Amino acid sequence: MSRKLLLNNIHVEGIHTYDVYRKTGGYAAVEKALKSMSPDDVVEEVKKSGLRGRGGAGFPTGMKWSFIAKPEGVPRHLLCNADESEPGTFKDRYLMEKIPHLLIEGMILSSFALGCEQSYIYIRGEYMYVLRILEKAIAEAYQNGWLGKNIKGSGYNLDLSVSPGAGAYICGEETALIESLEGKRGNPRMKPPFPAIQGLWQRPTVVNNVETICAVVPIVNEGGDAYAQIGIGRSTGTKLISAGGNINKPGVYELELGVSVEEFIYGDQYCGGIKNGKKLKACVPGGSSVPILPHYLVCKTAEGNDRLMSYESLADGGFANGSMLGSGGFIIYDEDQCIVRNTWNFSRFYHHESCGQCSPCREGTGWMEKVLHRLEYGHGKMEDIDLLWDIQRKIEGNTICPLGDAAAWPVAAAIRHFREEFEWHVKEPNACTTRNYGLVKEKVFEKVNA
Amino acid sequence: MSEQIQKITVTIDGKTVEVDPGTTILNAARQIGGEVVPPAMCYYKPLKGSGGKCRTCLVEVSKGSEKDPRPMPKLVASCSTTVMDGMEVKNKSSERVVDARKGVVEFLLINHPLDCPVCDQAGECSLQDLAFEHGADTSRYEFKRREFDKIDIGEYIKLHMTRCILCYRCVYVANQLTPNREHGILKRGDAAEISTYIQNSLDNEFIGNVIDVCPVGALTDKTFRFRSRVWYTKPMDASCDCGKCGGKAVLWMIGNEIARVTARKDQYGEVEEFICNDCRFNKKDLKDWNVEGPRKISRHSVISTNHYEKVAPAHTPLLNKA
Numbered sequence: 039m040s041r042k043l044l045l046n047n048i049h050v051e052g053i054h055t056y057d058v059y060r061k062t063g064g065y066a067a068v069e070k071a072l073k074s075m076s077p078d079d080v081v082e083e084v085k086k087s088g089l090r091g092r093g094g095a096g097f098p099t100g101m102k103w104s105f106i107a108k109p110e111g112v113p114r115h116l117l118c119n120a121d122e123s124e125p126g127t128f129k130d131r132y133l134m135e136k137i138p139h140l141l142i143e144g145m146i147l148s149s150f151a152l153g154c155e156q157s158y159i160y161i162r163g164e165y166m167y168v169l170r171i172l173e174k175a176i177a178e179a180y181q182n183g184w185l186g187k188n189i190k191g192s193g194y195n196l197d198l199s200v201s202p203g204a205g206a207y208i209c210g211e212e213t214a215l216i217e218s219l220e221g222k223r224g225n226p227r228m229k230p231p232f233p234a235i236q237g238l239w240q241r242p243t244v245v246n247n248v249e250t251i252c253a254v255v256p257i258v259n260e261g262g263d264a265y266a267q268i269g270i271g272r273s274t275g276t277k278l279i280s281a282g283g284n285i286n287k288p289g290v291y292e293l294e295l296g297v298s299v300e301e302f303i304y305g306d307q308y309c310g311g312i313k314n315g316k317k318l319k320a321c322v323p324g325g326s327s328v329p330i331l332p333h334y335l336v337c338k339t340a341e342g343n344d345r346l347m348s349y350e351s352l353a354d355g356g357f358a359n360g361s362m363l364g365s366g367g368f369i370i371y372d373e374d375q376c377i378v379r380n381t382w383n384f385s386r387f388y389h390h391e392s393c394g395q396c397s398p399c400r401e402g403t404g405w406m407e408k409v410l411h412r413l414e415y416g417h418g419k420m421e422d423i424d425l426l427w428d429i430q431r432k433i434e435g436n437t438i439c440p441l442g443d444a445a446a447w448p449v450a451a452a453i454r455h456f457r458e459e460f461e462w463h464v465k466e467p468n469a470c471t472t473r474n475y476g477l478v479k480e481k482v483f484e485k486v487n488a
Numbered sequence: 489m490s491e492q493i494q495k496i497t498v499t500i501d502g503k504t505v506e507v508d509p510g511t512t513i514l515n516a517a518r519q520i521g522g523e524v525v526p527p528a529m530c531y532y533k534p535l536k537g538s539g540g541k542c543r544t545c546l547v548e549v550s551k552g553s554e555k556d557p558r559p560m561p562k563l564v565a566s567c568s569t570t571v572m573d574g575m576e577v578k579n580k581s582s583e584r585v586v587d588a589r590k591g592v593v594e595f596l597l598i599n600h601p602l603d604c605p606v607c608d609q610a611g612e613c614s615l616q617d618l619a620f621e622h623g624a625d626t627s628r629y630e631f632k633r634r635e636f637d638k639i640d641i642g643e644y645i646k647l648h649m650t651r652c653i654l655c656y657r658c659v660y661v662a663n664q665l666t667p668n669r670e671h672g673i674l675k676r677g678d679a680a681e682i683s684t685y686i687q688n689s690l691d692n693e694f695i696g697n698v699i700d701v702c703p704v705g706a707l708t709d710k711t712f713r714f715r716s717r718v719w720y721t722k723p724m725d726a727s728c729d730c731g732k733c734g735g736k737a738v739l740w741m742i743g744n745e746i747a748r749v750t751a752r753k754d755q756y757g758e759v760e761e762f763i764c765n766d767c768r769f770n771k772k773d774l775k776d777w778n779v780e781g782p783r784k785i786s787r788h789s790v791i792s793t794n795h796y797e798k799v800a801p802a803h804t805p806l807l808n809k810a
């Protein structure tokens with residue numbers, strides 16, 4: 039079984055309470071940092087660890103932290119992105135609900151490293167009960183002197199609070215999150231200026247995902263080098279995967295980056311195979327925004343290598359034959375699932391969640407949804423497939439924020455790999471409403487000889 | 489000691505210009521003028537923060553700068569990207585730009601009612617001009633279009649949300665020119681709408697300017713609605729002694745009657761000086777004004793003389809014959 043750094047104590051009775059968390063070694067990292075490390079030391083350890091953002095983009099966290107501007111006399115802020123709304127992703131909720139003090143400890147360490155005295159956790163509105171859990175944990179941390187003025191006699195002050203969103207996926211985009219936290223409409227900002235220069239209230243700001251911030255705790259405890267030993271290549275450490283769909287054991291798994299996809303899907307300590315003995319049809323490995331992979335590209339890359347759960351291996355093959363680790367929302371489709379329906383479902387989500395600021399996303403997402411609906415219900419035309427291709431192409435890369443791309447990629451990938459299934463929906467308008475297409479034909483790739 | 493500002497050089501579609509640092513690509517292009525100027529549907533120079541939304545002004549940066557000549561991977565919004573020394577930009581000379589812009593025009597039109605024949609804005613509508621110059625000749629959209637009820641916002645302004653392209657210009661006017669924020673955007677995505685929330689009226693002294701900044705016929709002047717097609721009215725520069733605004737306006741005449749009053753706009757449709765509601769809605773008598781003379785409308789528009797003839801593409805045989 040692979041090593042656990044975040045979920046190792048998750049099954050300890052009462053771990054959500056301060057006392058139990060503290061007894062199992064909680065807040066030791068804060069003690070260590072405040073006693074024996076400077077803020078720059080913490081940044082240095084995070085750099086050494088190779089930790090990459092767990093919110094989706096995978097940007098190196100240490101590097102992001104070193105970009106933060108430090109003008110004299112201007113406060114800086116750390117914001118924890120707990121807006122988790124990407125379909126297929128539910129790992130941050132699990133962390134916050136089960137082990138809230140881990141996030142608080144990570145927030146203290148990260149705020150200390152960045153020199154922030156006021157930090158916020160921005161949580162999605164639907165997670166109201168999780169917000170209550172966090173608030174209770176924060177109150178405990180204040181009572182025990184881990185938050186507030188002069189923490190444990192170190193002279194370092196930190197206030198931490200939780201703010202709920204109002205139920206908008208777009209508020210997970212970091213600049214929309216900032217707008218929302220400022221009390222405005224959650225429209226993404228134009229970049230530059232980047233948040234590291236002008237973020238919350240025009241002050242230098244860092245936004246990090248819940249899991250990223252939690253990972254700082256083991257990094258400080260064990261050292262950046264030790265963390266970097268875990269994982270594979272530039273994918274260091276462990277990653278939480280939210281596994282869902284047609285598998286025997288859906289849930290949140292922590293794995294060392296580099297586990298093979300095959301082991302993850304079929305291994306007993308992970309997903310435990312496809313449900314009801316069915317065949318694998320497709321996989322979305324990193325949340326609804328990333329390209330879908332057909333069965334023959336899930337466990338192997340186009341070159342025939344084993345595909346691994348890592349940033350690099352999941353992206354192997356680029357857009358043509360690969361996907362992305364994304365936010366770790368791992369969705370498995372068995373042979374009975376309809377790709378057209380799934381694509382329609384995703385596009386319905388993006389249409390609903392577009393903020394509406396820029397024309398390609400505002401208008402294009404709705405248009406794609408309508409065309410996909412028509413195809414799914416057997417009213418489509420052959421030209422619709424090329425039309426969809428053209429619409430997604432005209433959204434991608436032409437919008438203010440990446441939601442436009444996130445809406446375009448799933449459509450592009452579905453057409454790229456499952457065109458014959460889309461065509462079948464046009465040719466068999468009656469059949470497509472009563473049964474499913476089944477597996478697409480395997481594409482044979484020319485082996486690249488090394 | 490004042491140091492002279494170092495000018496920087498940028499080349500757009502092969503034409504080079506020297507501009508001040510901090511200038512956007514769009515404004516650099518406007519300094520060159522003519523064909524190299526990208527169309528702008530949401531950017532509006534007098535309104536702080538405007539731009540970046542409509543994406544009609546996308547251009548290709550084929551060389552980032554002298555220092556870092558790498559091209560930019562994505563097309564960028566020229567209205568909100570500042571130039572770097574030695575930058576090379578492609579507007580109409582880039583196929584990617586022409587293609588993406590065609591896409592944007594199509595997106596802007598799929599939910600637009602295309603009711604130009606009954607729209608007061610026709611003839612001075614930026615969307616008409618844009619569609620004519622950069623769009624395709626047919627639509628591939630086959631679904632029901634988004635519709636909203638028309639509402640009166642205040643005594644003088646009609647909001648016909650169905651025509652709105654969500655450029656946010658009127659929101660910036662309300663935020664920047666008027667004391668209270670009464671006007672904004674509700675909902676999101678393609679359900680987003682301009683509203684005053686529960687149809688509060690907009691009655692403060694400068695709100696009439698939302699009509700002038702609106703690129704389409706979504707916000708129109710109720711004192712002028714359906715009076716005349718704009719091209720039958722005669723624009724005259726006029727001024728008055730006004731305590732609230734500069735009093736510099738354009739009177740749109742039908743015979744000796746003032747049909748409507750607007751601010752003066754430049755060739756890009758941008759207001760030179762905002763005017764107050766009094767001048768716009770109440771001074772409809774020639775005695776109120778000191779008429780300076782006919783206004784030359786330099787802004788190029790579908791309706792301006794001979795425009796159709798000059799640019800009619802091959803696919804409009806009727807126009808070409810005429």
Ligand SMILES: Cc1cc2nc3c(=O)[nH]c(=O)nc-3n(C[C@H](O)[C@H](O)[C@H](O)COP(=O)(O)O)c2cc1C
Nearest residue numbers: 091092093119121122123210211212246247250440
């Ligand atoms: C539409 C959209 C939604 C997003 N939602 C989330 C989210 O729910 N949680 C998250 O951590 N990051 C989300 N992101 C990514 C954030 O913008 C940002 O990159 C991330 O919070 C950075 O944290 P990290 O570096 O720790 O990954 C979203 C991005 C986009 C474009």
Ligand code: SF4
Nearest residue numbers: 393395396399437439
């Ligand atoms: S891409 Fe979509 S969500 Fe992002 S700013 Fe534009 S309209 Fe809003």
Ligand code: SF4
Nearest residue numbers: 652653655656658702
């Ligand atoms: S009403 Fe007019 S000015 Fe206001 S957002 Fe819509 S198109 Fe723009």
Ligand code: FES
Nearest residue numbers: 540541542543567
């Ligand atoms: S004018 Fe630049 S995006 Fe609208």
